Amino acid sequence: MDKRFVLKINDLSISYKDVKVIEHIDLEIxxxxxYSIIGPNGSGKTTLMRAISRxxxxxxxxxxxxxxxxxxxxxxxxxxKMAILCQNNHTMSDVTxxxxxxxxxxxxKEWWRGSNSEDSKIVEWAIKTTSxxxxxxxxxxxxxxxxxxxxxxxMSIAQKPKILLLDEPTTFLDIAHQLEIMELVSHLxxxxxxxxxxxxxxxxxAARYSDELIVIKNKKIFKKGxxxxxxxxxxxREVFGVETEITxxxxxxxxxxxxxxxx
Amino acid sequence: MENEILFKDSKEYKLLIxxxxxxxxxxxxVLGNAKGSMxxxxxxxFEVMLNDDGSPERMVxxxxxxxxxxxxxxxxxxxxxxGAVLQGVMNNPLADPGIIGISSGAGLFGIFILVVLPQxxxxxxxxxxxxxxxxxxxxYILAWKGGIQPIxxxxxxxxxxxxxxxxxxxxxxxxxxxxHGALTFMNGSLSARSxxxxxxxxxxxxxxxxxxxxxxxxxNILILGDDVARGLGLNVEAVRLSFTALAAFLAASxxxxxxxLGFVGLIVPHSIRLLIGNDYRYMFPASALLxxxxxxxxxxxxxxxxxxxxxxxxxxxxxxxxPFFLYLLRR
Numbered sequence: 314m315d316k317r318f319v320l321k322i323n324d325l326s327i328s329y330k331d332v333k334v335i336e337h338i339d340l341e342i343x344x345x346x347x348y349s350i351i352g353p354n355g356s357g358k359t360t361l362m363r364a365i366s367r368x369x370x371x372x373x374x375x376x377x378x379x380x381x382x383x384x385x386x387x388x389x390x391x392x393x394k395m396a397i398l399c400q401n402n403h404t405m406s407d408v409t410x411x412x413x414x415x416x417x418x419x420x421x422k423e424w425w426r427g428s429n430s431e432d433s434k435i436v437e438w439a440i441k442t443t444s445x446x447x448x449x450x451x452x453x454x455x456x457x458x459x460x461x462x463x464x465x466x467x468m469s470i471a472q473k474p475k476i477l478l479l480d481e482p483t484t485f486l487d488i489a490h491q492l493e494i495m496e497l498v499s500h501l502x503x504x505x506x507x508x509x510x511x512x513x514x515x516x517x518x519a520a521r522y523s524d525e526l527i528v529i530k531n532k533k534i535f536k537k538g539x540x541x542x543x544x545x546x547x548x549x550r551e552v553f554g555v556e557t558e559i560t561x562x563x564x565x566x567x568x569x570x571x572x573x574x575x576x
Numbered sequence: 577m578e579n580e581i582l583f584k585d586s587k588e589y590k591l592l593i594x595x596x597x598x599x600x601x602x603x604x605x606v607l608g609n610a611k612g613s614m615x616x617x618x619x620x621x622f623e624v625m626l627n628d629d630g631s632p633e634r635m636v637x638x639x640x641x642x643x644x645x646x647x648x649x650x651x652x653x654x655x656x657x658x659g660a661v662l663q664g665v666m667n668n669p670l671a672d673p674g675i676i677g678i679s680s681g682a683g684l685f686g687i688f689i690l691v692v693l694p695q696x697x698x699x700x701x702x703x704x705x706x707x708x709x710x711x712x713x714x715x716y717i718l719a720w721k722g723g724i725q726p727i728x729x730x731x732x733x734x735x736x737x738x739x740x741x742x743x744x745x746x747x748x749x750x751x752x753x754x755x756h757g758a759l760t761f762m763n764g765s766l767s768a769r770s771x772x773x774x775x776x777x778x779x780x781x782x783x784x785x786x787x788x789x790x791x792x793x794x795x796n797i798l799i800l801g802d803d804v805a806r807g808l809g810l811n812v813e814a815v816r817l818s819f820t821a822l823a824a825f826l827a828a829s830x831x832x833x834x835x836x837l838g839f840v841g842l843i844v845p846h847s848i849r850l851l852i853g854n855d856y857r858y859m860f861p862a863s864a865l866l867x868x869x870x871x872x873x874x875x876x877x878x879x880x881x882x883x884x885x886x887x888x889x890x891x892x893x894x895x896x897x898x899p900f901f902l903y904l905l906r907r
Contacts (some may be wrong), residue, residue, distance in 0.1 A: 361801070368803045389809040392807060392808055397807035406799045416796070416808055
């Protein structure tokens, strides 16, 4: 079968004022796979995510979502294909979980019409998938960090996207809740066929759950490849400046990485 | 049970609060028509409202108190809605057309027409709208740093407010011979306003109210944050710009008829938020009603407390508003 690319990035460069933040990035995202972007602080990971999600306008280059330039697309059209879980979800809103998930249907509606039965079914499915049934009438500002992240995720999947972008979805969570989110993301990929692109800090999570890793260093893509290819190849030593030790996870056969010391 | 909807969060509770405000609105309306140097009984109010019997009560109620009460209510609606909208689009709970200079922008342009080009008096609301928009645009430019920064909104707003305020004072000094009633304009007053002013503001109130209610869900999504809203398919820039224009439109029309009436746009949306939460689908109608109630009661109070002397209603609002503002800052 031919490879189908949901997302293509051609020669993308972005600057804040005169400072370049990412330079000449080319990237192809294949349908149905999980990709993790890793790299040191300030390497441009979040900037890349914000450019893909249309929050930053590139200086040169383009982002193609199913062969259409995202900046030539209607915002709603893009939102029907691509959903984003943002990094900082501070909000003055005191919306309930259920209402928040209903906002996920916004792009599928016209302003004059309310929810129809299909919308309600999808909202119900999103709440069930994220195990939020018991919390659906709670306000999001009363939830714990892990619960809240699940609520935002439920909102994103209610968009029924083909591709889901996640910007550090686990950073502020404890270990159990981190795993919970990673398992959920992996489930969505397997069961719903959603293509996943995420920025992760935890390299072991990235290695365990991704089909491919994208390593970014100094505003550019340093290397892209399978977890084994990336972790074995001393890439991390060069990129993060740490001495590494790699072992194999007996159960998943994925590489496990341990940072021994700073080089 | 975790999943139970608390009564305080239920739709019924929100509607109950709205119903209570409607009752207050009716009480305020009757009280405003009854009280004053000539007391009119409730029964007489409705009698003389419905038919012109040539009595002095008819004179007072029909020509003075009734239009004034309606105007108070409409100005209250506009300012409360403008405040509710600005707090959402500027991502700042302290955004109020008075505090951040939108009203002074409207006031400066309005006063300029009134004293320099009095023959174009009909253009005052339009000029006021441009003044309000100009103030909003300046605030955005100053407060923008990769997104709307709440702190910068207030700092920029206070500066803009001071700048336009100085412009107003300057205009009043240069044209001191022509500024009858300028003082009441500065403080916000409903005195000597009648049906023509009601006619001026009414279309703005109706259009503004209808638009904010229709598009309330968009503002609900906008307050989730720009990136989130964009991800959901909201055209963030267009929504922010149109809501800001709408707030300027509402505030400017209020300023052109009642002057710089501060704090309504701050106190009302906040009280509503404390009572029924942040959902704009309820917040807009509830804020509109409470805005009307607040200005109506304040005006009746301003008119009767030191009778026959009348205090500008703006002073009453400031006396109520300043402590409330401090309370919000301390919270």
